[in-house]
Amino acid sequence: MMKRNHLSHRSVLSLTGKERLTFLQGLITNDVLSLKNGEICWAALLNAQGRIQSLFFVFGTPDALFLDLPDDHAETVMKQLKRFRLRADVTIELTSLTVLSGSCKDPQPSHALCCARDPRHPHLGWRALADHSSESDDKGEGDAVFQRRRLALGIPEMADLGAPGQTLALEANLDALNGVSWEKGCYLGQEVTARMHYRAHAKRRLLPVILPDDASFSCGDDIFSHDQHIGTLRSTCGPYGLAMVHRDAWNNNNLHIKERTIQLVWPEWLPTTLRPEKG
The missing domain is CATH 3.30.70.1400 (Aminomethyltransferase beta-barrel domains)
Incomplete structure (x- = not known):
């Protein structure tokens, strides 16, 4: 059983x-x-x-x-x-x-x-x-x-995602996780979703992060790169977390919460073509 x-x-x-x-x-x-x-x-x-x-x-x-x-x-x-x-x-x-x-x-x-x-x-x-x-x-x-x-x-x-009505479909990666059909007819909110998809430009996405084992974080904690705010921690379970991260930081290896370093992970299911090239 x-x-x-x-x-x-x-x-x-x-x-x-x-x-x-x-x-x-x-x-x-x-x-x-x-x-x-x-x-x-x-x-x-x-x-x-x-x-x-x-x-x-x-x-x-x-x-x-x-x-x-x-x-x-x-x-x-x-x-x-x-x-x-x-x-x-x-x-x-x-x-x-x-x-x-x-x-x-x-x-x-x-x-x-x-x-x-x-x-x-x-x-x-x-x-x-x-x-x-x-x-x-x-x-x-x-x-x-x-x-x-x-x-x-x-x-x-x-x-x-926080409260309903805050997050766009592509920010939650529905396009990469079989959550959207691009061939079906109209549906509520389709115009905005299709426009983001065909322009291939989401300003932020939910991305996995690895957290220090000995640190204590909470949902809603701010994520910084140097002194620039670039995202927010949304969920945690042990060393694993999900964070809403701005596009400018998707290639950034210097991210921290409360002065503790965290690691951003680009998941294998999310196409690398969506990731901006390193500047």
Whole structure:
């Protein structure tokens, strides 16, 4: 019996009805019309200015779409979707489903309603939805295990973005982590997202950093290069962190927080062509 793969900070919304696919297709960054049964995609709901309101996974099943999203976003996202529904044949509900996660080596749960590989990176393992969970007594261990795994890879989630409406899709690397479809039709915030993509110019991005083992940092700590403020620490887990770093510092080896040196890591999944040449 697995004990450490229950993600207690997640909720699941269901979308049912004949028009569920076309309804969601017109709102989010990824292509749900091409989502086959049993598959999963990662996507964002943006505002009209192209800034992220919520990040979530979409599971495709024969009778419904399921949104795996942060607990504290579930009610807000449900209200937002209902506001856009108008007369569409779509029913949106909060479910009691549990979100599970496992590494590539963990066996997938046999009792899962649906299970698929995390689409952002192959080393993140799988995600699953289940009606009930024997992992619910893991006291948060599943959350901590997954947090360490994703931060070691430099993979962002909504918790790294601050308040909703602050971060652009490309600043959160959705373009490099299969979070945006460039072939689909219009969606909320598409114009800003497409313009940034085709100009290949994001002024800042969430990037992984390695932190000193003996230092204590907090989310929101400022990052400096010499005396110039160039970013902010967004998440930490052990020696791993994610920071929002300005483009001018992407090749900088002299970064520090509270006078302690940190190491900026350019992740293997982020194309080096996006990195400015050293001056």
